[in-house]
């Protein structure tokens with residue numbers, strides 16, 4: 001039994017029932033470290049969940065390994081291989097110093113929403129949980145998407161019936177300690193990731209807010 005399979009089942013998320021959902025993350029691991037209750041809650045409610053990962057996680061030259069780890073995680077998490085997309089774009093490379101333009105992310109997200117007929121899109125909030133700039137950039141792009149959708153004017157970036165957009169609320173603890181924890185994160189210490197997975201609130205509970 002893997003660590004993912006041994007985790008307790010998440011309660012149904014409060015965002016409702018949908019046929020299809022799109023989870024937008026920045027790096028491989030984000031789905032497991034932050035969004036597990038949401039993913040499992042949606043699946044328990046009968047929702048097919050697709051994952052759009054906007055980078056390969058190549059900050060340390062381990063992009064191919066981390067991408068394969070993500071594919072393996074999706075296999076355990078019952079996300080079909082055709083429902084996982086990992087983007088490898090020069091402007092969307094993993095790294096705190098790599099600033100991602102929301103306007104680069106926007107068309108990628110819009111295409112994925114159309115491909116999966118997503119009725120709901122879920123991503124990070126403006127704090128990005130760990131404060132990672134790539135997480136924050138993804139959140140900003142989804143926020144722009146929601147604003148464009150709310151204008152209800154036909155737009156090349158927004159389909160006629162836009163999906164709901166929800167964000168994972170960053171806990172106050174992480175807001176306070178995001179800096180030091182992110183240093184540990186960047187060190188790629190496996191023990192820290194395991195410790196995190198067992199100790200983190202995000203492993204067991206996700207609080208979502210609708211944009």
Ligand SMILES: [Zn+2]
Nearest residue numbers: 026027030132
């Ligand atoms: Zn990340």
